[in-house]
Amino acid sequence: MIKLTQNTRVGGDETTGYSVELTKEYTVKKFVDEVVSNEGEWGSIIVNNDYSSVCKYKWGKLLSELPLDVLDKKVVSATASGGWSRMDYLLTVE
Numbered sequence: 269m270i271k272l273t274q275n276t277r278v279g280g281d282e283t284t285g286y287s288v289e290l291t292k293e294y295t296v297k298k299f300v301d302e303v304v305s306n307e308g309e310w311g312s313i314i315v316n317n318d319y320s321s322v323c324k325y326k327w328g329k330l331l332s333e334l335p336l337d338v339l340d341k342k343v344v345s346a347t348a349s350g351g352w353s354r355m356d357y358l359l360t361v362e
Contacts, residue, residue: 270302272348272355283351290343296361297339299346303357304330311356315341 269291276285294302300313300323307328315321315338324331341361348357 270299270346278351281351283349283354286348286350288346288348288357290346294343295339296334296341296343296359299343299357299359300325300330300334300339303355304328309353309355311350311354313357313359315359315361317358 271289271291272286273289274284275287278284296315303309303313304325305328310324310326312322312324313334315334321335321338322332323334338361343359343361345360346357348355350356
């Protein structure tokens with residue numbers, strides 16, 4: 269389970285930053301699968317701040333794929349930013 273806790277003020281664009289608590293171990297693939305399972309959300313998932321390793325999702329569907337070489341990597345930590353129904357995740361992996 270992924271637990272979000274607001275850790276910044278709400279900005280002028282109505283978005284805010286979140287810390288992400290990972291209640292179990294995740295690979296990138298498992299993290300993406302869990303995020304995408306929330307059909308009321310859309311956004312991006314970025315791996316290691318590398319914008320060539322980004323996927324977009326919307327309403328329970330992946331709109332783009334991450335490179336295969338990152339899918340099995342272990343997620344070490346994550347942060348998020350968003351508001352309304354958008355949520356972007358930044359993953360740090362091994």
